[in-house]
Amino acid sequence: MRKSVIVLASLALAGAGLPLIAQTASAQEPEAGAKAAAVVPYCPDAYLCVWKDANYEGTRYDFKYSNRNWGQTRNRAIENEDSSWWNAGLSGSYSSVIVYKDAGYNGYSFCLDRGHGKASDRGMNDNGNGNEWVNSC
Numbered sequence: 001m002r003k004s005v006i007v008l009a010s011l012a013l014a015g016a017g018l019p020l021i022a023q024t025a026s027a028q029e030p031e032a033g034a035k036a037a038a039v040v041p042y043c044p045d046a047y048l049c050v051w052k053d054a055n056y057e058g059t060r061y062d063f064k065y066s067n068r069n070w071g072q073t074r075n076r077a078i079e080n081e082d083s084s085w086w087n088a089g090l091s092g093s094y095s096s097v098i099v100y101k102d103a104g105y106n107g108y109s110f111c112l113d114r115g116h117g118k119a120s121d122r123g124m125n126d127n128g129n130g131n132e133w134v135n136s137c
Contacts, residue, residue, distance in 0.1 A: 043088035048097045048131050051084040054120040066132045069103035082128035086117035094133040103129045111137035
């Protein structure tokens with residue numbers, strides 16, 4: 001709303017032959033209801049990336065394949081220590097990934113389509129035990 005008023009006022013001044021003065025942009029609070037830009041963390045193509053801390057911070061662990069139990073992988077340190085997740089899977093089949101709370105693809109879970117993530121999840125925080133690549137969520 002504020003921008004349209006400024007633009008209309010500028011056009012009126014220009015139409016009247018009055019000189020315009022350029023103003024420097026200043027940071028403004030977003031309008032009510034505006035959403036902040038989503039953070040897209042770095043995660044290598046074809047992987048599910050899992051971070052120890054919320055908001056894609058802390059140590060990152062990468063999973064390329066389905067894993068029934070993270071505790072039996074080279075990334076076992078993230079088992080029950082995970083706090084944020086990003087799916088950088090490849091397009092096509094098996095591009096979505098389900099993250100499970102319990103080993104063996106059991107318990108609470110959520111699904112992430114390619115190019116999506118969760119900066120945090122109250123039910124999964126420090127509880128992840130496995131992941132499974134699927135065709136779609």
